[in-house]
Amino acid sequence: MSMALAQKLAAETAAAVAAGQNLQDVLARIRAAHPDLSAQENGALQDIAYGSQRYLGSLKFMLGKLLNKPIDNQELESLLITALYQLHYTRNAPHAVVNEAVEAVGRIGRGQYRSFANAVLRRFLHERDKLASWCKADDVAKYNLPRWWLAYLQNHYPKHWHNIAAALQSHPPMTLRVNRRHGNAESYLAKLAAAGIEARALDDYAVTLAEAVPVGSLPGFSDGLVSVQDFGAQQAAYLLQPQNDERILDACAAPGGKTGHILEMADCGMTALDIDAGRLKRVADNLSRLGFQTASLAAADARDLASWYDGRQFDAVLADVPCTASGVVRRNPDIKWLRRPTDAAKTARQQEGLLDALWTTVKPGGRMLFATCSLFTEENSLQLQRFLARHADASCSDPQTLLPTPSQDGFFYALIRKRP
Template sequence: MSMALAQKLAAQSIAQVAEGRNLQDVLAGIRAAHPELSAQEAGALQDIAYGSQRYLGSLKYMLGKMLKKPIDNPQLESLLIAAMYQLHYSRNAPHAVVNEAVESIAKIGRGQYRSFANAILRRFVREREGLEKSCKFNDTAKFNLPQWWIEYLKNHYPKHWNNIAASLQQHPPLTLRVNRRLGDAEGYAAKLAEAGIEARVLDDYAITLAEAVPVGRLPGFSDGLVSVQDFGAQKAAHLLNPQNGWRVLDACAAPGGKTGHLLEWADCTVTALDIDAGRLKRVEDNVRRLGFENRADLKCADAADLDAWWDGKPFDAVLADVPCTASGVAKRNPDIKWLRRPADAAKTARQQELLLDRLWQTLTKNGTMLLATCSIFAEENGQQLEKFLNRHADAVCTESHVLLPNKHQDGFYYALIQKQ
């Protein structure tokens, strides 16, 4: 395996995220441009790219402690951060990591940074224990979050902010949802044990794995026995609680985890919308794998443009899983921490308003809409709910939940709203 290639491409991803690009999109572009990548190289690229974003606050802080002045060359800085991540968090031989990084850096600016990079990385190897201890004196380095985000958490979650900040640094668990039509968590845990996969039962139909494995290793995955879905995301179907014979709308359905769960829950029909045809294909694949293609009507459309997709026949229930800052899933997508800005939550909340108002029109009297976000920012959650109730005299909130990120789940918000 070429460590140099994985390291170099991961450094490219760090530089592109710093310019404001989404890490998933960046990595998809890199893989498309490098079809020659082996499975090992692709795995190493993924690890360095995601790991560098997860710990970017501490990596940049430790780098800064070793510098006399800031680095003004993004390519140089990104390669140093990628190498420091490997030195600090991977099992790669330190001398190999340093040598590969120095050789890549030697190609920048006619070799003028070679000796500088060599000195910095060797110093990091010698002093990293002390540098790591120094991180506890800087909030961004300690929690790997921007300072404004830490202040926001302290403000809105004074009792829980420390736990939330710590949770957002963790690796996300791989959690499974057992298809209730085909089994339960206890039974599936036994199948996992037979396959040599360690797991823990979370509730009647949810299981978390001790370590992530490829879905191909999961017993019965291709037969729809089980799906990958965060434990917090599984709460949506519980709350909406569709009944047999209902017509359900799943707005903004991709990638289809909640769509599949609704169809498993009851003999209902689900209209699943997504504005992106590529993402809608993932919903289709999910529904087909579960064997529910006859009860799912998939439409590529803007959910707010009712004329483009709605036939005027009201729905018994609407899952309004609205676009948001995704602040609650930052441990799964660590670049979110560095891409978001303080005003973003208010901006997305304004965009959500039109969509929610339009979706409300499609709901039958006495029907239920579930407002759902994967955010922990109040502007998109409790404050959004309050504004919605003020705009709609026929709307009553029957229950709402803030699910904070922890070792079992990402962060979510749910509000169940009944139309009177």
């Protein structure tokens, strides 16, 4: 495997995120431009790219301690950050990491940074323990969250902020939802055990793996026996409580995990809606794998009712609306560094029109599950308060905030009922 290539491409992702780009999008472009990457190179690229974002607070802190003045070359800084990640958080051979990083740095400009990079990385190896101990005294380095984000958690979750911050920098578990039409957690655990995959049950239909594996290794995955879905995300279908013969809308449906779960629970008339036709194909692929061919799929802006809505109201609507995704940063660690303090208020304004439009599609006596994967109250409880104030025919008795834990990501759910 070419460590040099994986390291170089990962540094490109770090520079792109620093410039404000989404990590998933950047990785997709890089892989499209390098179709010959081996499985090992792809795996190394993924690990370094995501790990460098997960621990960016501590990495930048330690790098800063090794410098006399800040680096003004983003390509150089990104190569050093990704090298420090490999040296501190992986088992890669230190001499190989340093050598490859120095070679890559040597190709910047006229090679004037080569000796500098070599000195910085070798000094890090000598002082690593001391630098790591200093991280504990700096909150950004300790929790790998921006200072404003930590202040927000401390203010809004004073009893839980420490646990939330710790959970947000941990590796996300690989959790599965067992298709209840084909079995349950107990029966699927037996299949996993037979395949040599260690796992444990979270409830009657959810299991979490001790270590992540390729989906192709999961028994019966291609036959729809099981899906990959976070345990917190699995709660949406349970709260919506789909019933046989109901008409149900899953708005903002991609990639289709919640759509499939609803259909596993009830023989209902399902409409899956998403503004992105490309992402809607993932919904179709997921439903096909699960064996559900009758759902109606539409690519449209949910707010533009004329483009997709035929006027027949739904018994239930899942409004899994766009948000800052602040509850799922374990899976998307670049979010921590891309978001700004004003972003939650901006997305909350976008949510309002969407929720109001979807509410008109709910029949009297029906229900709408307002859902986000955010921890920011502007997008959650405050949004709910404003919605209830605008709609006299709406009520909600038990909104729920699911905080990030070792078993689940962070979510907000509010089941809103329409007066008959």
